[in-house]
Amino acid sequence: MLMAVKNQIKVTLVSVKYALMREMLNKWTFLMNVFFMILNNASFILQWIVIYSLKQDIGGYTFEQVLLLWAFTASTFGISHFFFRKAYSLSDTITYGKLDSYLVQPKNILISAITSEVDASAIGDMLYALIIVLISKLTMWQVLLFMILSICGGVILTALAVILASLSFWLNKSDMIADTGNNMTTHFATYPEGIFNGIVKFLLYTIIPVGFTNYIPVSVMTNFDWKLTLMVIGATAFWVAAAFAIFYKGLRRYSSSNLMIAKI
């Protein structure tokens, strides 16, 4: 069992490595993608400077906590889009019968299908998070905690993307639903938890898992709490299990479209 997991991780990393090498074929485009993504994220600092000039406390967050919230948004988004980019186009893969080539591989079908491409600009997201971590003057322990929570968040986002994409096994053209669901998470993830209340807040800890990818991590980074940290790890396990269960349940309904594609 442990050997199988080790092998799977090894294959996944090799897959990611070659996907990255493909992206780096045109170095100028690659660097521009990364650099402009950092600028793109940094531009939102201006938005928060304006908001904090109107009121000193926004949803119980200080300006530094909003920066940390953005660091988590960028790192979780970056990890998910870099390592598991294909999870975001899995709907198309299913709808157009492109899963065939993964079915014959002697490795986990879902992991092989979602790790076969990387998004170069997601490196910009991860670097942006790193820059914020550096300027936030965190302790080594906090940096380690940030990395663990970011990985958990990235995995939860990926699991959500897989679940939404798996709807394609049952529904036609559900890619729009998947896109809407994934965008929804990003929109909420960049605003402090305290401004929301009622049903919206409930949704942020259930079907829109921003509470576990962003809000609890920011809280844990400010005031460390073992229980909350374990809750994030537990939520990650739950979302991953749900993603695998739904994907494999849907896979039973999958039928090939006899599409001929070359995988190089």
Place this chain on the structure above:
Amino acid sequence: MRKYLFIFKAELMSALQYVANILLHMITYFIVIIIFFYLWNYIYDDPTQLINGYSKTQMIWYVIITEIIWNIVSGRKLCRRICDDVKSGNIAYNMNKPYNYIGYILSSHLGEGIIKSLIYITFGIILGRVFLGAFPTLNVLSIVLVILSLILAVVIDTLFIIFIGLFSLYIEDANPLFWLYSKLILILGTMFPIEFFPEVIQKITTVSPIYVICYGPAKLFVDFNLNNALNIIAFQFIYLAVAFGLCGVLYAKGVKKLNVNGG
């Protein structure tokens, strides 16, 4: 001109087949408005308070209007389409047709946008009425001028995105340039009126495309003033000519560099 009207009509008819997709996109629009509704509710202590001359209701209406423009234009999709046309060599099939590529892209994108406009405007107004209750004071003349300003804003924004997309004739991928442009539009124009920024930024924004694409139409909607309206619309016509000119020059020079292999 007739050929572009035909392209416009063809895209309009095609967009009618995908109304369900547009309706699904409304969920994202709804979420953005909900977030701003909560945010401004948190920032404003009471409904009569004014911040930089804007009441809470005006601020939320402002975002409703600017987000309508943002969604009608769908800049990311447009820029990606032009970049893909260049990368895939598809642009070669458009070049040998009896129309100008810029005119073709503009008319087809606007044709697609017309259905979106009707849906977004209707939904936006319903959303504002439900959440805010109040509607800005507008008479027939002001409604006509606000609509004219909205149309001009959409056309100018579309042209600027075409301009950015055409950079893919020089560099392989112009999408990163679009990210930067879109964030400037989003932060300096869509989220806040220009009065919310320091004076230096206000001065720059007033002469930038942001003024005619976001601030102008939204400001007219929330706080109509005839003099302001005429100023904004005149400024929009100037920007319209500038945007057309820039696209024309960039395309004429860039297309000479185009090298399509196979197809």
